[in-house]
Amino acid sequence: MSLSELQVLLVEDHGFQRRLGLRLLADLGLTRLLEAADGFQGLELLRSLPQPPDVVLVDLDMPGMDGVEFIGHVAQEHLARSIAVVSAMDPALLHTVQVMAKASGLRVLGAVEKPLSPGKLTHILSLYESSPVVVGNDDAVAVDFEQLRAAMANNEIFPHFQPQAEFANGKIVGVEALARWRLADGRMVPPSVFIPMVESGGMIEALTNHMLIESCRWSRKWREAGLEQLRISVNVSAHNLSGPEVADRYEAILREHGLAPEFVILEITESSVMSDTARGLGLLARLRLKGFGLSVDDFGTGYSSLTQLSQIPFTELKIDQGFVGGAPDQPRKRAVIETSLDLARKLDLSVVAEGVETMEEWQLLAQLGCDYAQGYLISQPVPGEMLPDAILRWRNTRH
Ligand code: C2E
Ligand code: MG
Ligand code: MG
Numbered sequence: 051m052s053l054s055e056l057q058v059l060l061v062e063d064h065g066f067q068r069r070l071g072l073r074l075l076a077d078l079g080l081t082r083l084l085e086a087a088d089g090f091q092g093l094e095l096l097r098s099l100p101q102p103p104d105v106v107l108v109d110l111d112m113p114g115m116d117g118v119e120f121i122g123h124v125a126q127e128h129l130a131r132s133i134a135v136v137s138a139m140d141p142a143l144l145h146t147v148q149v150m151a152k153a154s155g156l157r158v159l160g161a162v163e164k165p166l167s168p169g170k171l172t173h174i175l176s177l178y179e180s181s182p183v184v185v186g187n188d189d190a191v192a193v194d195f196e197q198l199r200a201a202m203a204n205n206e207i208f209p210h211f212q213p214q215a216e217f218a219n220g221k222i223v224g225v226e227a228l229a230r231w232r233l234a235d236g237r238m239v240p241p242s243v244f245i246p247m248v249e250s251g252g253m254i255e256a257l258t259n260h261m262l263i264e265s266c267r268w269s270r271k272w273r274e275a276g277l278e279q280l281r282i283s284v285n286v287s288a289h290n291l292s293g294p295e296v297a298d299r300y301e302a303i304l305r306e307h308g309l310a311p312e313f314v315i316l317e318i319t320e321s322s323v324m325s326d327t328a329r330g331l332g333l334l335a336r337l338r339l340k341g342f343g344l345s346v347d348d349f350g351t352g353y354s355s356l357t358q359l360s361q362i363p364f365t366e367l368k369i370d371q372g373f374v375g376g377a378p379d380q381p382r383k384r385a386v387i388e389t390s391l392d393l394a395r396k397l398d399l400s401v402v403a404e405g406v407e408t409m410e411e412w413q414l415l416a417q418l419g420c421d422y423a424q425g426y427l428i429s430q431p432v433p434g435e436m437l438p439d440a441i442l443r444w445r446n447t448r449h
Contacts, residue, residue: 054079057103061092063112089115096129106130110137125156132157155242207231210431214424217416224281228431254289266307268434283315288322297336315343320352338363371405378410
């Protein structure tokens with residue numbers, strides 16, 4: 051799709067600014083333009099469209115309903131394929147918007163500062179084509195609970211594994227298991243779409259058990275293929291932290307499949323731990339006593355205090371990829387990374403940086419004293435049978 055074919059909605063309260071924006075977009079050859087004078091009008095318009103527009107350009111600073119609230123609704127109701135924010139404000143706001151939108155699978159192209167110009171608009175709109183399309187926001191691949199239940203029953207949801215390298219020497223020491231769902235026609239449904247469905251459909255315990263069993267199975271196969279024992283990280287949802295008996299169940303699964311808990315790290319997102327500290331605490335302590343590692347996932351996107359973090363027996367902290375991507379040229383991100391590393395040192399936690407994509411990011415994190423890297427620079431998540439090759443490829447590209 052060329053730039054001129056994009057359908058764009060501009061939400062801007064200031065009449066003159068709106069006219070100016072639409073004029074600039076039209077000058078770039080765009081003809082499928084929509085406009086709204088505030089968030090309420092924008093939502094009404096979006097809800098009435100047969101298809102979500104490609105890009106919603108939204109002013110953050112609007113009276114009544116501000117841009118952040120507006121984007122929250124758009125993300126929740128899947129009303130757009132992507133959004134870009136127009137703002138002359140604090141760059142930290144963009145991060146908030148990104149985190150909020152990511153949770154619902156909405157793509158955020160970035161921010162454009164006022165005054166708008168043809169160059170700035172071309173740049174932001176061209177990102178629509180270059181960033182990967184998230185399948186699942188599209189009506190054509192909408193999935194329902196029936197499909198999900200069938201996929202779970204037929205083992206059509208399976209793990210991919212993404213390697214983690216030690217900064218000190220580049221050695222692969224662990225992998226993260228990430229759930230994948232491939233439809234019969236080959237298209238993938240992203241976890242951001244199906245994990246919330248699994249949770250609300252009461253199937254999360256079955257999924258976590260399945261991921262644990264598959265991780266044990268692959269761990270044995272890799273050893274048989276001559277790899278050293280790797281640690282495996284498995285994501286656990288807040289819904290899994292239901293009662294203390296969960297710890298016995300996970301331990302039993304591992305024992306049955308011949309893997310020691312010392313090789314398994316359970317990842318819990320920062321926001322889900324903090325949502326129910328008291329109840330989850332006992333379970334987490336029991337898991338730790340049994341030898342499981344415990345990791346705070348997406349660190350920096352929740353609101354945990356030092357006190358809360360120090361009360362939970364975590365062993366690892368994963369810095370969210372939102373802070374890693376672009377950190378070499380963004381002092382604010384670098385500051386968050388430095389503070390996280392400092393905190394981890396004081397609490398004696400090891401630190402994994404998520405989403406390491408470039409050599410510059412690797413160098414910065416290594417220099418700041420981070421322990422492990424995970425990201426596309428090393429490898430994409432791959433099926434179990436391809437892991438030995440992915441490790442070999444990484445080893446061979448390092449020199
Ligand atoms: P997460 O646990 O934070 O996983 C990291 C996500 O970052 C993965 O997305 C991974 O593919 C992606 N990623 C890794 N390296 C890079 C990189 O260099 N650049 C970029 N842009 N992205 C990178 P994925 O697989 O789409 O998973 C999304 C989230 O879904 C996971 O975030 C996790 O919270 C959840 N999830 C995945 N599998 C499971 C599961 O089995 N159980 C539960 N409860 N949640 C899961
Ligand atoms: Mg994770
Ligand atoms: Mg994460």
